[in-house]
Structures are given as C-alpha cells and as structure tokens.
Amino acid sequence: MYQSPSNDTLKQWLTDVKTIAVVGLSDKPDRTSYQIAETMQERGYRIIPVNPMLKSAVLGETPYASLEEVPDGVDMVNVFRRSEELHAVVESAVKSGAKCIWAQQGVYDEKAAELAVENGVEIVMDQCLAVAHSVLMGGKR
Template identity: 50%
Template sequence: MHRNPSDAEIREILQAAKNIAVVGLSDKPHRTSHRIARFLQSAGYRVLPVNPNLSGPVLGEEPYASLREIEEEIDIVDVFRRSEFVGPVAEDAVAAGAKVLWMQLGVINEAAARYAAERGLTVVMDRCIKVDHASLVG
C-alpha cells in the first residue's frame, strides 16, 4: 500500500518545483483543474497543460496531447484524471523524466503509484496540491 511523503518532504517538493504538467487540465474556468492550475501559476510555477482535447492556449500556455511531447524538465505531473486512467499517465511521467507523480484528491491508483515509485519518481496520492501548497508553503 502506497504511503505519501511526509509534510516536510512535500514542502521540499513544492519549494523546489518550477514546472508542473497538469494532466487533464480543462480550458473551462469553472473546472477544478483550471482553478488549481491558475492558482499554481499565481504561486510562481509554470503550468504545462496536458490534454489531447485542447486546441488552443490555456492560461497562456500551449497545450500538449501527452507528457511525452514535453521537451523541457517536468518537476511535478499533477493528475486530474479518473483513478482507472492513471496507469498510462504514470508510464508517460516515467518516460518524460518527471520527478514527481501527484494524484489529486480522490485519485487513487496503487498500481500506478507502485510503477512510478519503482522507477524513481516520488509519488503523492489522494492529496490536493493547492491545499498542500497553502498549508505547507504559504
């Protein structure tokens, strides 16, 4: 069973990160993924939208259909997909050389967490990056 990093480790992750790929980012401002990505931008992170259904910029950034298309360093992959769809995201995160796989609150996939962790990624599961940033970084 997956065990999340400690609060101190999560604080370090958030303080060190610069680029956050948001998988499942919506271009609709009322969607949770959009609101959290906008918050992450306001906190100083570069948000890289990942969603094959997007056709134009979201939050001022060109979208990618897949993590594998991103050529720059990815510090955190923030996942807004249903739990059963996280396996391929974990595979793409590993292939893209990401450092952290972060499954948002309510997203739980033990097999994907194990896969990513066994290949060197830090895995955070079933936690909200915005809540953690507010409480641990400020």
C-alpha cells in the first residue's frame, strides 16, 4: 500500500534536487504544467520539458520526446499525465536514473508506486509540487 513520504523527506528532495524533468509540460502559459514549471524555474531549479508534441524551446529549455532522451539525466521527474499513464512514466524514470518522482495532484496509481519503490526510486503522488515547495520551503531554495 502506497504511503506518501514524510514532509522531512520531501523537504530533503527539494533541497537536493537541481534538475526537474516535467513530463507532459505544455508550451501554453495558461496551462497548469507551464505555470508550475515556471514557478519552480523561478525558484532556482532547471526545468527540462518532456513532451513529444513540443518542437521548440519552452521556458528557455530544449524539449525532449521522452525521459530516456534527456542527455544529462534528471534528479526529479514531475508528472503531468493522467493516472493511467503514470506506470509508463515510472518505467521511463527508472530507466533514466531519476532519483524521485513527483506525480501532480490528481495523478495516482498504486502499481506505478510499487514499481518505483521496487526499483529504488522514491515517489510522491497526488500532490502539487509548487504548493508543497511553498509550504515546506517557504518558496525559497
């Protein structure tokens, strides 16, 4: 049964993470994925867009079609996909060497969480990254 990491653990993630791959990032500024990625970028994180539909830079960063294509690897994978797609994202995150996965509010899949844990990758689900960052870190890095 999935259990969310403790606030202390999440705070540690937010302290240690430098690069966040945003799976499902939109290039439309009115979309939640764009707004949250932009907020995290403003807070000092490098954002890597991951979306096969993107053909040009988003938030000043080159987009990639998949996590496996990101050349430098990532620390965290932030997921803006439907719950039924989380398992495939976790598989890719494991292959890409991500340290942790943050599935946004409304994104939840027990089997995907099991897969992450079995492969030594920590996961939080059904929480907004930017909100948690504000609460746990006061909006500061």
